[in-house]
Each structure stands twice: as structure tokens, then as C-alpha cells.
Amino acid sequence: MIKPETVERIIDAARIEEIVGEFVSLKRRGANLLGCCPFHNEKTPSFTVSPAKGIFKCFGCGEAGNSVHFLMKHEHYSYPEALKYIAKKYSIEIEEEELSPQQIEKQTEREGLFNVSDFAQKYFSELLTENELGRNIGLAYFYERGLSDDVIKKFGLGYCLDEWENFTKHALASGYSINVLEKTGLSIVKDDGKTYDRFRGRVMFPVYSVSGRVLGFSGRILSSEKQAAKYVNSPESEIYNKSKTLYGLFQSKNSISKSDLCYLVEGNIDVITLHQCGIENVVASSGTSLTMEQIRLIHRYTKNITVLYDGDAAGIKAAMRAVNMLLEEGMSVRVVLFPEGEDPDSYARKYGAEMIKNYVEQQATNFIVFKTKLLLEETQGDPIKKAALIKDIVQTISFVPEMIERNLYVKECSALLDISEHTLATELAKCISERFKRKERNSEPQPTPISVNNNVEPNPGSGNDLPYPVESSLPDFVQSLTQQPVYANEMEERRIISLLINYGDTTIKDKVENEEGEMVEEEYYVSAYIVGDIMNDDIMFENPTYQEVFDMYKTKIYEGEVIGSSYFFTLNRPDLDNLVATMLTNTYTISEKWGDDKRRIYVPKPEDNVDKDVKEALLKLKQAKVNQKIQEVKEQLKVASDINDIMLLLNEQKNLESIRILIGKALNQIITS
Ligand SMILES: [Zn+2]
Structure with missing residues (x-):
């Protein structure tokens, strides 16, 4: 377990453009960098990296997150693996807490396979230079082919002894289990339980991942034995997928x-x-x-x-x-x-x-x-x-x-x-x-585009009177935000969450009545202001992820703490990373294409308007929720038969209508102010 303080140091040190730049060719575009997305197949770059915000975001497939998320997704690292990779890159010493036996057991099988492969590579390269046979046979062979020590080291070349179970014995003695040894293919277990080495008496070429982890080996025979194959290769394993690997x-x-x-x-x-x-x-x-x-x-x-x-x-x-x-x-x-x-x-x-x-x-x-x-x-x-x-x-x-x-x-x-x-x-x-x-013939029928309401044809131009457009061509990243159909108040809810994430730790001013009944100006953290206002009106978010993010802000504020967006990146929650990064990037990219009124995709305003923006967004959310309630009451009225129920519903409708008017007035004031 890496200590939380160290995790924070590592995440702070990571330069997103450097981490991503190891795997994707990036070109500067204004304040950001642009490249072709490694997560989906594209020919026009839509993969954006923001050094200032420490995040990446693909506007084609919606993948987004910070450096850790990128490594986990791209290199299939576990969370600690990704942190260790960054720590190594920026020479940060890792303070680990002692692992309990259960935790050790829980370490993923993948990590075990990576570890034993790395161990094998080191062992084979040690044999090449330190062992007499290794030097006389293996190293001599490489020298004869004109390879220098530098190149031998660069490619991690090695030698394995011509013995039946030299490596397996050594690995077992060093604490590796026969299970992982067998899974990497380094050891072969026979039916009678006897074990032997896959590679014997060969020069060894380790196969590396793009980030430099050992995935498997290729061993070349040097003796002129007729029956022996010239090359023996590691089999495919949990970590070694040959069709996705390129040697060198x-x-x-x-x-x-x-x-x-x-x-x-x-x-x-x-x-x-x-x-x-x-x-x-x-x-x-x-x-x-x-x-x-x-x-x-x-x-x-x-x-x-x-x-x-x-x-x-x-x-x-x-x-x-x-x-x-x-x-x-x-x-x-x-x-x-x-x-x-x-x-x-x-x-x-x-x-x-x-x-x-x-x-x-x-x-x-x-x-x-x-x-x-x-x-x-x-x-x-x-x-x-x-x-x-x-x-x-x-x-x-x-x-x-x-x-x-x-x-x-x-x-x-x-x-x-x-x-x-x-x-x-x-x-x-x-x-x-x-x-x-x-x-065309081979392609599957296209999935139905997202729809607001199951009864409604998903056709944007059909003059529907829904409060939200039924977009058949909403960009993927909007869909990826929720993983569910866009519902009626999605835009308003998203706008609030976006303000929390973008400006939660900045402050705004508002006039309030003090104990003497005078109006005075007070300064609030945006997150405290929003949380207070929403709690006051008992509003719940329909989108469970938004609700979760909101609750995190709420909990922190009740604990007397104000968090910024970077907080989410320390949680090891790729889904939240994605959401937060999307919210952070939306401020500068959606606007160009998707910001016009017709599509009603929310575009946050420039930072100097945060004051007005927060108040407007809160009112808009309330307005949307009230409209929704009124609609529900109307539906109930249609089917109600008991006169008492009808009276109650009519009364409720009247109350809601008056609230709607109040909200409308307040909104007007803000918009014209
Ligand atoms: Zn993509």
C-alpha cells in the first residue's frame, strides 16, 4: 500500500503531456496538445491534453482522466502500478505501508506475472555476463554478430543455461509461485507434477511493452541440434498478447x-x-x-x-x-x-x-x-x-x-x-x-440513438414539445457522461456539477440579511453556496453519479473543508476521473460546435461571470424541477377520480405555479442585471 501523502505527491508531480507523450504523438494547439486517440481508431486528431488542468480528453470516444487514469487504461496497469510508474519517472521515493498477508494475496495475478517476467529478464541477463557458460556461449555469440555492450543492455538480452530446471528452481527459491511461473510459460508443469524450464541453452530476447515492461521472451538456440526449434517463444498470457505487441x-x-x-x-x-x-x-x-x-x-x-x-x-x-x-x-x-x-x-x-x-x-x-x-x-x-x-x-x-x-x-x-x-x-x-x-451487409444494425422518452420517436426535427431536444446525433462524450438516456433535467444538473468541479474552490459574493435586518455582502466558496442552496430546497439529482459528486462536496463542506477538482483524481475512481475531466474540458471545447442555443448544450461562461452563473444555474435547476413536478401533478389529475385527491392536486399545482413565477422573476432579474 502506498501512503496517501505519497499518492498525492506522485499525482502532483505527473505532467500529463509527458506521460501521454510517451505513447501518443502530440502537437501543440494553443494552450493544449492534440493527437490521435489511442483508445479508438481515428484519423483526425480529437484527443486533447491540457497541461494546465493535468487531464486528457478524447472528443471522439469520450475517454478522459488524469495521468494515472491514462496509464491504467492504456497500459492496463493497476492503480498502484500506475502510481509506481509515475513515481519512477519523476524519481519520487515511494513510501509503502506494510502489506498484510491478505493484501499480498489480493495483489493481482497480472502484477505477479509482470514481476516474475521482470525477475526472469534480470536473471537471464546476469547469466549472460556473470556466468562462465553465459559468457563463453551467449555473450560470444552476440559479440560475433557485432553487438556492443550498450545495445545488449538496451535490449535486455540474456542467456539461459542448458539445464532442465535451473530457472524454475531459482525462481521458486526466490519466492515466486509455480502458478505464476506456469502462467507466464517460463516453466512447464507436466502431468506427473514434474517441472522444467521452457527455455534451455538459448540466448534470450525479452519482449517489452511500449512502456518497457517485460511481457515475454523469445529464445534462440545456438547448438546445431537437429530436432531443436531455432526459436522458442513465450506463449500468450494474461500480460502477453502477441497481436498487440511490436518487438522493439x-x-x-x-x-x-x-x-x-x-x-x-x-x-x-x-x-x-x-x-x-x-x-x-x-x-x-x-x-x-x-x-x-x-x-x-x-x-x-x-x-x-x-x-x-x-x-x-x-x-x-x-x-x-x-x-x-x-x-x-x-x-x-x-x-x-x-x-x-x-x-x-x-x-x-x-x-x-x-x-x-x-x-x-x-x-x-x-x-x-x-x-x-x-x-x-x-x-x-x-x-x-x-x-x-x-x-x-x-x-x-x-x-x-x-x-x-x-x-x-x-x-x-x-x-x-x-x-x-x-x-x-x-x-x-x-x-x-x-x-x-x-x-454494409456485414455491419450490425445501428443501435437506436438516445431518446428522452420511450414513446417518442428519436427524431429531432419533428417539432416535439419536449423541454429537451431529442438529438439523434449528440456527440458520444455526452452519452458517455451518464451511460444512460439523457433525461429531462440532465442539462441543468450537469451545469451545477460542472460549476462545482470548475469553480468549487473559488469564491463568489452574495447579499444577505444580517441580524439587524440590513443587507450585507458576504463571500462564499462556490461549493458551499451551491450545497447550501440545494440542501435548502431538498433537491435530488436524477443522475446517480452527479448525486455522488454532489454528496462528496457536501460531506467535505460539513467537515469544514473545501475541495478542488484534483481531489477526485486521488480516489482511484476511473468513472469519476472521466466525468471530472469531461467537465473540466467542456469549458473550452464544446462551445465551438455544440454551444448554440438550438442544441441547448450547456457552455459554462468565462470565469468573471461565475457569480451570476452560479445563481442562474441554481434557479434554472429549480425551475426545471418545478416544471417537472407540475407535469407530474397534471398527469395525476388526468387519472384522479376521488374529489379529495383532485382538490389536493389542484392545490399543489397552484403552489408550484406560484413558485415557478417567483423563480421566473428571480431569473429575469439575474439575466438583466
Ligand atoms: Zn478516443
């Missing part, structure tokens, strides 16, 4: 972002050799064929990708497969093919760092041009083959999302293939519309 991304991400270019290679060793040669913007899909998730990982840092492939038939085939996916994701793709029989690693070792740098730069060809030329060679004038080739190329071009780019490719290929642009363009249009139709 952790070590390369800064360079990829800086150079705005990513090289994609096939093997782990290619990544390391290229780093050794000074090419540090390189990743490998290592073992799996490239997945959409991996492409999106790269896309966070750059849209430019150059695929480096072996010059053999298999290499070319792999390149072809990957490229349609890359194009579809909107990446700009170039290709470098190595001479037959060479891969980046062998080429670099044969010709050296300078040569490979030049080779990669000079050979990089636009993919579609590359593919056309390659296939054209194969057709050798055969018209049937050529027709198939045209279909193939057009198919590939159709994956390019941008029309302008597509047209450029049509032009280029028309020249290469000696076919009119018109013919290609027609073929292309056919291809795109076919795929579009296929997609």
Missing part, C-alpha cells in the same frame, strides 16, 4: 516519433542489428503476421512506414499481405527489398552501418509502384496475366483512404501498365463500391 517499439518509439518514419522488419535480430548501425526507428512484428492492432500502434507515432523485407519469395509475399492493411489504415507505405538471400541483419553485417543506411534510403520505393513493376515482370506480355494484374493493383489502390492519393496512384500505374487512366479509374470505382456494399 519500446526502444524505438522516440526515434520513430522524431524522424516521423518507422521501419518494419521481420526478425527481432534485425531490429537489434539496425539499432547497432544507428537506425533506431525500427520495429518487428516478430513471428506473427502483421495485425491491425500492431499497425495502429505504429500509427500513434507516425503515418510513414517503410517495410524492409527479405528478397526471397516468402519475403515478398509477406510484404504484399501487410501492405493492403497498412494502406487501409491510411499509412503511407514504402518498400525496401533486400537482394536475394539477404535480410537487414545479414546485409548490415556484410556491408556495415553506412552501407545499409544508404541502401535503405535509396531503395525505398512507393509500394504501389513497386508492386506494379514486380508483377509486370511476371506477366511477360501474357494478356490474361496482365488483366489479373490490373485487378490486383486496383484492389490495392482501393485500400488507400484518401481520394487525392488514390488518383495519384491511378496516374502512376496507368503509365507503368500502359493503360488509360479512365479504364483504371472505372475499375477502381467498381472495386470501392463493391467493398462498400459488402461492408
